[in-house]
Amino acid sequence: MKIRLLALLFMFCLFACQNTKVKKTVIISSKNSIRYASGLSIQKFNQYSVVTVSNPWPTAKKNYTYILHQKGVVLPDSLQKFTKIQVPIQSIVVTSTTHIPALELLGVEKSLVGFPNTDYVSSQKTRALIDAKKVREIGTNQSLNNEVLLDMQPDVIIGFGVDGEKKTYDQLQQNGLKILYNGDWTEQHPLGRAEWIQLFGVLFGMEEKANLVFKTIEKDYLEAVELAQKAHSKPTIFSGAIYQDQWYLPQGKSWAAQFLENAHGNYLWAASEGTGSLSLSFETVLEKAEKADFWIGPGQFTSFEQIEKANPNYQYFKAVQNRNVYSFSSKKGKTGGVIYYELASSRPDLVLKDLIKILHPELLPEYELYFFEKLK
Template identity: 55%
Template sequence: MNPSFLKIFFLFILTTFVGCKKNAEISNAAKFKISNSIQYAKGLEIYKYSGFSVLKVKNPWPKANKDYSYILQEKNGIIPDSLKQNTIIQIPVKTIVVTSTTHIPSLEMLGVENTLIGFPNLNYISSPKVRARIDSGNVEELGNNQSLNIEVAINLAPSIIVGYGIDNNNSSLDNLQKSGLKVVLNGDWNEQSSLGKAEWIKFFGALYGQEQKALSIFEKIVKDYKSTLTLAEKASSNPTVLSGAMFQDVWYMPQGESWGSVFLKDAKSNYLWKDTKGTGSLSLSFETVLEKGQNADFWIQGQFSTLDEIEKTNKHYTQFKAFKTKNVYSFGNKKGKTGGNLFYELAPNRPDLVLKDILKMVHPELLPNYEMSFIEKLK
C-alpha cells in the first residue's frame, strides 16, 4: 500500500478519534446539564453539570465587552478539555477574600463568614459577626480595592479572591492572577433590579456547594418582597418624594430608572424625578430642586443625621415642606462600630426589608407595628 496513503489514513483515524473523544466528553457532561438557574439577575448565569458547574459573569461593569466564565469543580469531578482554558476552582472553597461590603451578607446568610480571611478597608464592614472576627485578628487588612496589598494577599493564599471593577482597569486583580491566585469577578453592583441584586447570593451558594440553601434564602426574599408589593396596592394616596442632598454646590439624586427609584415606585409613592432616564445620578442646582421639590411630602437622603444638622449646613433647606413638617428620613444613620454604613452593606441583599422601610415611611398605616431596618426619621 502507498506509504503516503497510509500516513494520511493514520492521521484521519487519529484526528477522528480525538475529535470523537472530545465530543463524547462534552456530550456526556451535557446529559446532566440543567438550564440557567438565574431568574432576575442580568449579569449572572449558573449551569450545573455532573461533577462541576459553569459560573458565567456577564456584566461585571457597565458596557463590559466580554463574559467571564469560571468552572467550579466538585471533588473527583471531570472537566471536559473544551472548558479547561477557563479558571477552575475547587469547591466548596475553604478560604475567601472579598472586596465589597455587599459580599459580606451572602457569606453570613450561608453561614460561611468564618471562611473570610481578608478584606480591603476593614472599617467599612458593619456586620457584628465579621467585626468580631476582625477584632480577633482572623481577617487581614488589604488596603483599598483599586490598590490591594499584593504581598499580604499572596501570603494569605485564599482559595479565591472575589473582586469587582468599575471598568476593565484593575491592576491589583491582574497582578494577583499573575501571582497564581484565583480571582473571580462579581457584578452584583451593576444590577439595576432589586431582586436582581439579591439573586447574587446564588453566586456564593455555587462557590460553597450550597446551591439549595442559597435558593431557599432567595425564594423567601422574593416571597416577602412580593407580599409587600401586594400590601402597597392598598395605599389610598400617592405622596410625593424628594431625594438626595447638596454636595459641593451640586444636588445629587437617583435617576428615574435607578435601583433606588424602583423602590419608591413599588411603595406607591410619587418620586418627583421618576420620569428621568438613566440608572445613575442626576446632578442638579439647588434652585432647580427647590422649584420642583419644595412641596414634596417626604424627603429621603443619607447625608444628614438630624434636622438641626440640616439647618446648620444650609438654611435654605428649611424652605422645603418636608423639613417644615419633619418628614425627613435618612438611610445613613445606622452604622457599624467603625463607621460602616449598614444600608450600603446589607440593603442590596435584602430588598424585601428596603421596600418595607419605604412603605412604612410613605404609608405608615399599612405597617403599624413594623420597625424599620435601615431608614430613620430625623429628629
C-alpha cells in the same frame, strides 16, 4: 482465537458502555438558573457549573466566565480556556461589604480570611472575626496588598470594580490566585442584587441553601409590593442632596427609584431615563420638589441641624418644614460603617417594608424601621 475475539468484543462493549454512560450523565441542565440578576448566569452540569459575569462594572466590554468544578473532574476541552475554581471552597477574600451578608446568610462567614478597609464592615458577626484577628486587612480596594494575599493563598478572591481598573487583580491572577468578579452593585432590579447569593451558594457547594434563602427574601418582597398597592395615597418624594454645588439624585430606572415605585410612592423624577444619578442645580430641584411630602435619603445628613448648617435654603422644602425627612445614614456599625450600604442589597424586602412604613404607616402598624430613621 474465538475466545480472544470474544474477549476483545467484551472489552470494547464495556468501554463503549462506560463512555455512553458518562455522556448521558454529564449535563444536568444548561439553562441559566438566575431570574432577576441581569449580570449573572449560572449553568449547572454534573460535577461543575459554568458561571458568567457580564457586567461587573458599567464600562465592562467582555464577559467573564468561570468553571466551578468538583475535585478530580475531567472538564471538556472547550472549557479549559476559562478560569477554573475547585469547589467547595474553604477560604475566601471579598472586597465589598455587599458580599459579606451572603456569607453570613449561608453561615460560612468563618471562611472569610481577608478584606480591604475592615473598618467599613458593620455586621457584628464579621466584626467579631475581625477583632479576633481571623480576618486580615488587605489594604484598600484600589490598592490591595499583593504580598499579604499571596501569603494567604485564599481559594478565591471576589473582585469588585467601579471603572474597570484591574491591574492589581491581573497581577494576582498571574501569580496563581483565583479572581472572580462580582457585579451585584450594577443590578437595577431590587431582587437582582439579592440573587447574587446564588453565586456564593455554588462556590461553597450550598446551592440548595442559597436558593432557599433567596426564595424567602423574594416571597417577602413580592408580598410587600402587593401590600403597598392597597394604599389609598401616593405621596410625592424627592431624594439626594447637594454635593459640590450640584444636587445628585437617583434616575428613574435606578435601583433606588425602583424601591420608591414598589412602595407606591410618587418619586418626582421617576420619568427620567437612566440607571445612575442626575446632577441638577438646587434651583431645579426646589422648583419641582418644594411641595413634596417626603425627602427620603438626604445624602449623609443624620439631623436637621446638619441640614441647616450645610445650606439654609433647605428650609424652603415642605418636607423639611414638616419634619418628614428620613435617612439611612444614621444607623452605623461599631467602626462607623453604614449598615444600609452593607446589607440593603441582600435584604431588599427590609428596604421595601421600611419605605412602606414611612409612606403608608397604616399598612404595617406593628413594623419597626430597620434601615431608615426619621431625622430629629
